[in-house]
Amino acid sequence: MTDALLVEARRADTAAWWRQAAVYQIYPRSFADASGDGIGDIPGILSRVDYLAELGIDAVWLSPFYPSALADGGYDVADYRDVDPRLGTLADFDALVAALHERDIKVVVDIVPNHTSDLHAWFQEALVAGRGSAARDRYIFRDGTGVDGAEPPTDWVSTFGGGAWERVADGQWYFHHFAVEQPDLNWANPEVRADFVRTLRFWSDRGVDGFRIDVAHMLTKDLTEPLPSRAELEALERGTGDHPLFDRDDVQDVYAEWRAVFDEYDPPRTAVAEAWVASPERRAKYASAEGLGQAFNFDLLEADFDAAQFRDIITDNLQQAKQTGSSTTWVLSNHDVTRHATRYGLPALNGRPVKQGTEWVAAGGPAEQIDREQGLRRAQAASMLLLGLPGSTYLYQGEELGLHEVAEITDAQRQDPAFFRGGEYDGLGRDGCRVPLPWSADGSSFGFGADGAHLPQPAWFTDFAVAVEDADPDSTLNLYRRALHLRHALQTDEELAWEPTGRDDVLRFARPGGWTVVTNFGTEPYPLQLGEGRVVLATTPLQDGAVAGESTVWIVEH
Incomplete structure (x- = not known):
């Protein structure tokens, strides 16, 4: 080659x-x-x-x-x-x-899709509209606890630290999993779901080929009262599909609807989920062909x-x-x-x-x-x-x-x-x-x-x-x-075969078409058996025909 x-x-x-x-x-x-x-x-x-x-x-x-x-x-x-x-x-x-x-x-x-800015038109409308309004139903508002509702609905904490609830002028509280400026949306609200479909079509129509979905595992929630305490919430398993806040099975209904939108285009739009979940089986739900795909x-x-x-x-x-x-x-x-x-x-x-x-x-x-x-x-x-x-x-x-x-x-x-x-x-x-x-x-x-x-x-x-x-x-x-240029020329089927190296700190695998990758994770050089191949890439120069410590080489057949 x-x-x-x-x-x-x-x-x-x-x-x-x-x-x-x-x-x-x-x-x-x-x-x-x-x-x-x-x-x-x-x-x-x-x-x-x-x-x-x-x-x-x-x-x-x-x-x-x-x-x-x-x-x-x-x-x-x-x-x-x-x-x-x-x-x-x-x-x-x-x-x-x-x-x-x-x-x-x-x-x-x-x-x-999990949250908007507090400057989003919807949230500003919610602040003005008041308790029980359709505008507030797009988000997660709750009355507080204690005297005059002065305490938050729960003692939950946000990912960025501090409480996960913020009080507004009329005394209600809204939930924010992240910063206080990021109120969580209510994905049980059909208007929320319809608006994101419009967003996906808006960018797809402008030529976007795919979407990366931020915290894809967090959209749907079950906040049926009484709400659990922080300790009770943290004790719940996250891999069951029915956790109140994370990786719920019903979030896949959202992505099935999105997949139908993606498939309206030729070629279909792609998507990849950022989903921090408990197991490979849970991750697979997001990567399914009926959902986000990856x-x-x-x-x-x-x-x-x-x-x-x-x-x-x-x-x-x-x-x-x-x-x-x-x-x-x-x-x-x-x-x-x-x-x-x-x-x-x-x-x-x-x-x-x-x-x-x-x-x-x-x-x-x-x-x-x-x-x-x-x-x-x-x-x-x-x-x-x-x-x-x-x-x-x-x-x-x-x-x-x-x-x-x-x-x-x-x-x-x-x-x-x-x-x-x-x-x-x-x-x-x-x-x-x-x-x-x-x-x-x-x-x-x-x-x-x-x-x-x-x-x-x-x-x-x-x-x-x-x-x-x-x-x-x-x-x-x-x-x-x-x-990257070599990869374009060498990439073939999505397969690899591990090959023996005789050392625990060295990995070697072969890809179809005569492409072999060797990585030496150790510090001692690894003698290289090239056979009919030649080195086309090395992160560190070979040392007397050996793969240097902490380096990778690519080999292709002649």
């Missing part, structure tokens, strides 16, 4: 494009700023479409770009069928979709850089995908977790959550607790292993540059409500993975925009800028480019 493998060879434009796609997540406010106001925007993304095409991805997933007060980084949506004026216009969005489609790149947008597999986000953990997770998830008829998804980083180059440079998780408590320390520091070189070396090896797997791989902006988590953010500069209120994330929240990208080695914002960035960029971004890495053939950026 020759270097012609590097010529982009996109698969046919079929309804099944999503099954083995490389999807690149863009957090719009931190990708590129064309207006110069320090916030990334749609025209900024449009200015970088050639960069995306050269990278070799199949699709772009846009995190929310809708009108928002940014109480939760755009996941507090004030209008589901418009673009935030700070980020552009609907015409800008249409131009972006056209430009990406011209380069054979699909477009996936984020849908946030669900995120987050298992590797909570795994160490460890061969046994990777093999078990890969094997289990491929089996799950086969049972549902879906394809699995592989994720190492996103906008909610510490970047994997940093995770892999810190002490092993040993089963702990990715972000949890003070022992995680600075999620990017302090310097004495992180080996940045090892973290990047392991991140490259793990990413190249994932890109060799069958199924979809979701990449997060900046990982192709080898970016670490940014810890150099003062308390006054932070924006994440999880930082201000505590909750399920570590003490620093998620700002460190949302810092705007470096495009050039200098300037007030490293080429992100004309005049600064909405989150501070550290001095070490100089070495990770796109312009710097573009000029270095051995950079992380060029490694990703080479791998």
Whole structure:
């Protein structure tokens, strides 16, 4: 096989494009700023479409770009069928979709159906309409307890910390699973269901190819009184299908209706669920052909850089995908977790959550607790292993540059409500993975925009800028480019076969068509038996014909 493998060879434009796609997540406010106001925007993304095409991805997933007060980084949506004026216009969005489609790149947008912004017209109407109104029935309002209803309906806490109920002027309380500015919708209300169908059609008609569904497991709720206490709620199992708040069986009725909408289009629109559920069997419901069709597999986000953990997770998830008829998804980083180059440079998780408590320390520091070189070396090896797997791989902006988590953010500069209120994330929240990208080695914002960035960029971004890495053939950026282009040429059936390696710290698998991937999770070189093949990609150069420690190689038959 020759270097012609590097010529982009996109698969046919079929309804099944999503099954083995490389999807690149863009957090719009931190990708590129064309207006110069320090916030990334749609025209900024449009200015970088050639960069995306050269990278070799199949699709772009846009995190929310809708009108928002940014109480939760755009996941507090004030209008589901418009673009935030700070980020552009609907015409800008249409131009972006056209430009990406011209380069054979699909477009996936984020849908946030569990809650709206408190600035949404519906919620503002609910505040004025008062108790028992149809406007309030779109949300979850309850009378309080205690004298004059001055105490919340329950002692539940929100994901971002603090109470999960907020009192309004006339004394009622509304439920918010996340920030106080994010009131939960009432999905038992037919008007809510009908409005989201309109939203799905609105974006599909504008050429959107698919949807990422935020907290897909949380929409439907059973708040029949008496409501359980916090202790009683936390004692309930979440995998039964009848939990009051999470992963209820009746949420699948919503997605069956959505699937009917998706299938009205040719090709059908795709969807992937963000569903944090208790078991593979529960996840399968979201990935069914009658529902959303695909669900995120987050298992590797909570795994160490460890061969046994990777093999078990890969094997289990491929089996799950086969049972549902879906394809699995592989994720190492996103906008909610510490970047994997940093995770892999810190002490092993040993089963702990990715972000949890003070022992995680600075999620990017302090310097004495992180080996940045090892973290990047392991991140490259793990990413190249994932890109060799069958199924979809979701990449997060900046990982192709080898970016670490940014810890150099003062308390006054932070924006994440999880930082201000505590909750399920570590003490620093998620700002460190949302810092705007470096495009050039200098300037007030490293080429992100004309005049600064909405989150501070550290001095070490100089070495990770796109312009710097573009000029270095051995950079992380060029490694990703080479791998993604090779992947297009090599990807075949959604199968793999594990091959023996004689070592517990080395994984080797073969894909149909003569493609083999070897990852050495250990530190000692692994002698490579090439047979009739040759190495076409290596995250670290071979050492006397052996796979270097903490590295991955791809082999193809001659």
